[in-house]
Amino acid sequence: MTEDWDRPEGSWASSAARRRNMQAIRSRDTKPEQLVRKLVHARGLRYRVAAKPLPKVRRTADMVFRPAKVAVFIDGCYWHGCPEHYVPPKTNQGYWSEKVARNMARDRDTDDRLREAGWTVLRFWEHESPEASADRIVLTVASIRGAGDRG
Numbered sequence: 001m002t003e004d005w006d007r008p009e010g011s012w013a014s015s016a017a018r019r020r021n022m023q024a025i026r027s028r029d030t031k032p033e034q035l036v037r038k039l040v041h042a043r044g045l046r047y048r049v050a051a052k053p054l055p056k057v058r059r060t061a062d063m064v065f066r067p068a069k070v071a072v073f074i075d076g077c078y079w080h081g082c083p084e085h086y087v088p089p090k091t092n093q094g095y096w097s098e099k100v101a102r103n104m105a106r107d108r109d110t111d112d113r114l115r116e117a118g119w120t121v122l123r124f125w126e127h128e129s130p131e132a133s134a135d136r137i138v139l140t141v142a143s144i145r146g147a148g149d150r151g
Contacts, residue, residue: 032126033062033074039134045141047072054117059110063137068144069119072137073110076126079103085127120144 028050037049040063051064053071061071077085081104089096111121120140124133 028060028062030074030076030126032076032124032130035130036072036074036124036133036137037063039130040137043134043138045138053114053119057110057113059106059113065141068141068148069117070137070141070144071114071119071121073107073121073123074126074133075107075123080107080125082125082127084125 037047040047045065048064048066050060050062051066052058052060053064053066053069062074063072064070065072075082078087079100081100086100107123111123114121122137122140124136
């Protein structure tokens with residue numbers, strides 16, 4: 001793009017091309033999410049997609065098993081600060097590093113709120129095996145449902 005691009009007031013983008021690129025990034029229905037959902041669904045579990053586990057809190061989980069009170073998050077390595085794969089940005093470092101730090105703090109706050117409300121929180125990184133993630137989800141939900149049947 002041209003260098004004389006005027007950044008809109010308050011824009012975080014360093015160029016028009018960067019702005020388009022960042023706006024195209026999905027916040028839901030990512031490939032890792034879809035793979036895990038497909039595997040969990042094939043194993044017979046049903047769930048809500050991109051749902052709010054706590055109605056009064058404006059945060060959504062990637063998968064919600066409401067009766068079992070299990071919330072699943074599949075976090076992107078860049079956006080959530082993966083200790084193995086996060087690479088600090090080369091441009092506009094202050095903004096993006098702060099953004100990722102805020103995301104990480106929000107993730108911890110979300111986990112705390114859900115646990116306080118009696119939910120089980122499962123978090124996976126996008127690089128983790130979809131099969132292993134699905135296995136853990138199925139086992140966790142089955143375990144909670146089984147425990148409820150005995151009580």
